[in-house]
Amino acid sequence: MDAFARLLDSLAFESSRNAKEALLVDYFARTPDPDRGYALAALTGTLDIRTAKPALLKALVAERTDPVLFxxxxxxxxxxxxxxxxxxPAPAxxxxxVPGLSGVVEDLMRAGRGQAPRLIAGWLDALDESGRWALLKLVTGGLRVGVSARLAKTALARLGTVPVxxxxxxxxxxxxxxxxxFDWLEGRAGKPVTRDPAPFRPPMLAHPLDEERDLASLPAExxxxEWKWDGIRVQAAAGxxxxxxxxxxxxxSGEDITxxxxxxxxxLTFDGAIDGELLVIRDGEVQPFSELQRRLNRKTADARLMQALPVGIRAYDLLMEEGEDLRPLPFATRRARLEALVRRLQSPRIDLSPLISMQAWEDLRQARTEPSAHLAPADAAAVEGVMLKRRxxxxxxxxxKGExxxxxxxxFLIDAVLMYAQRGHGKRSSYYSDYTFGVWRGSELVPVGKAYFGFTDEELLQIDRFVRTHTVGRFGPVREVARAPDRGLVLEIAFEGLNRSGRHKSGLAMRFPRISRLRWDKPPAEADRIETLEALLSATRA
Structure with a gap:
């Protein structure tokens, strides 16, 4: 555990990506199996220790310390x-x-729920502060040391000559x-081979377009x-x-949601793999993302739910077909193969994401601004933007880069009034950084969303100071902030879309709200009204 604790401690205090990568390479090179394999699993989020959850740890510490102080x-x-x-409380x-990292993991994997508390308490007694922190991070699965799965795999590639x-x-x-x-990376064995006829293939991702820079340098031809749909990216595989x-x-991310x-x-009656967007499609029309949310994060779906919320795939790309790996082929070629496959399938649940006809970037700019000129109203409302893919x-x-x-x-932008604030976690635990905001309905403010990002560190300090000096009520960890037509803080809120919601007092739910800027120049009386949001929702669904 000592080497793993030192690694986590070093990663937590290192801000440079290259330096983090060097720390990982050194650890993987020096650490024997299976310790380094379990460390890799912890760093990439593939280690699941089911017998040690946060509730168990809170119960353990409650036995050793004052619950109120904790x-x-x-x-x-x-x-x-x-x-x-x-x-x-460390023993005198x-x-x-404490066993090595692999011993800790394997002991907990074998332990029942009744045995896990005794094991963890004994290890906590034997470790110092850094060791205890590393152990607890390991068993809860939330390392938060600034290492992504991609960075860990990049470090692995440096162990040998295998591309990431x-x-x-x-x-x-x-x-x-x-x-x-590790045997493959270090040259002791060949590339691992899977017998799975329908494996997951890692997805290709896009860079955000810099309109001013990229459109000036990229040839449109x-x-x-194609359209960017407001659903979730999926991969449908069959073999x-x-x-x-x-x-x-x-x-x-590769989670099996079958x-x-x-x-x-x-x-899925084909032999291959399709990359596309999962959407609720009813009577040929794409439904709002809020409809799809009702089917997400469920292990199963009953007949009534499937009938009420029928899903389908808007296909973007074809990765495999009849055992042939199409990924090395140009996108234009893969697209032609995809179109032919979808025609053969004749499935009401798998259709093509249509291409956008364009001769120049101005054509695409207009399509992005007014998708309703190209698509039916419901489909146009479900469009997030456009995708550019090099032929x-x-x-x-x-x-x-560049593909x-x-x-x-x-x-969309609205001006809303700050209503409630709550302290954040981690580095923001000393600041009120999570905000609830509302708009006017008559003379009453009704909450329409929550946001905890979009502002700079300097703006966070300004909002935090405002919350502390204008608190008018407390509800547990939540502070109610003064707000009246002539007193309060107006926030400009950016968001991606609106949906109806029975769970919100306003009846509306925002998609991806974030704080765009602070409107110190605007009195709360001039903030937006619920009628503005209702009109926006009607316009996007028209």
């Missing part, structure tokens, strides 16, 4: 692992021993502690353009396993 400390620190590590003399994209290609076929992966066809639906969409799975681009995992671009529609 609650106050946790509220201030904002990080459960850090709070317990600092507050855990060293007590017990090849690691991505086999990643979802492997399981901790990744012995076969080199690109194809033959003997006489059977195995069918799977994956999220963008069980939640049995109605769609029935239509010659292969399908490469990650976010390669794909996303050009989202300009956000």
């Amino acid at each position: 609650a106050l400390s946790y509220d201030f620190v904002g990080d459960l692992s850090e709070t317990i590590a600092l507050m855990w 003399a060293p007590c017990g021993t 994209d090849e690691i991505e290609d086999v990643w979802n076929t492997l399981t901790p502690p990744y012995r076969s992966l 080199d690109f194809l353009a 033959r396993d003997g006489d059977q066809i195995r069918r799977r639906l994956y999220s963008r 069980g939640a969409f049995p109605d769609l799975i029935e239509d 010659a681009s292969p399908y490469v995992p990650g976010r390669p 794909w671009f996303k050009w989202k529609r300009d956000p």
Whole structure:
């Protein structure tokens, strides 16, 4: 555990990406199996220790410390692992021993729920503050040390001569502690081979388009353009396993979500892999994202839900077909193969995301601004923007430069009044950084959304100071902020769209709200009214 604790401690205090990568390379090179494999799993979020959850840890520390003091400390620190590590009463003399990282993981994997508290308490007694913090981060799964899964895989690539994209290609076929992966990277074995007929393939991602810079330098004739839909990115894979066809639906991150969409799975009658957008499509019209949300995060779906919320895939790309890997081919070629496949399928649940006809960038700019000129009203309302894909681009995992671009529609803007504030977590635990804001309905303010980002550090200090000096009520950790037509703070809120919502007092829910700027220049009486949002919703659904 000592080496793992030192790694996490170093990563937490290192801001440079290159330096973090160097720390990971050094750790993977020096640490034997299976410890480094379990560390890799913890860093990439693939380690799931089911017997040790936050509730168990809170119960443990409650037995050793004053519960009120712990609650106050946790509220201030904002990080459960850090709070317990600092507050855990260390024995007067060293007590017990702690196995290596692999021993800790494997002991907890074998332990029942009744055994796990005893194991963890014994290890906490034997470790110092850094060791306790690393142990707790390990068992809860939330490391928060600034290492993405892609960065960890980039560090792995530096162990040998294997490109990171090849690691991505086999990643979802492997399981901790990744012995076969390290054997391949260090030249002791060949590339791991999967027998799964419908594996996940890592997705290709787009860069945000810089309109002024990119459109001036990119030739329009080199690109194809298509709509960017407001759903979730999925991959539909099917393959033959003997006489059977195995069918799977994956999220963008590779999570198997097949069980939640049995109605769609029935239509995966091809041998290949389609990249597309999962949408609720009723009578040929795309429904708002709020409809799709009702089917997300469910393990299963009953007949009534499937009938009320029928899902489908708007296909973007074809990655595999009849055992042939199409990813090295140009996008234009893959698109032609995709069109032919969708025609053959004749499935009501799998259709094509239409291309946008353009001769110059101005054509695309107009389509992005007014999708209703090209699409039916419901479909136009479900468009987030446009995608640009280089005709010659292969399908490469990650976010390669210069190949794909996303050009989202300009956000909607309203002026709303700050109503409530709550302290954040981690680095923001000392500041009121989570805000609820509202608009006027008659003489009453009704909440329409929450936001906790979009502002600078300097603006955070300004809002925090305002909250502390204008608090008129407290509800647990929440502060009610003074607001009246002549007294309060107006925030300009940017958001991507609106949906009806029975869970909100206003009846409306915003998509991705964030604070665009502080309107110190505007009195609350001049903030927007609910009628403005109702009109916006009607206009986008017209």
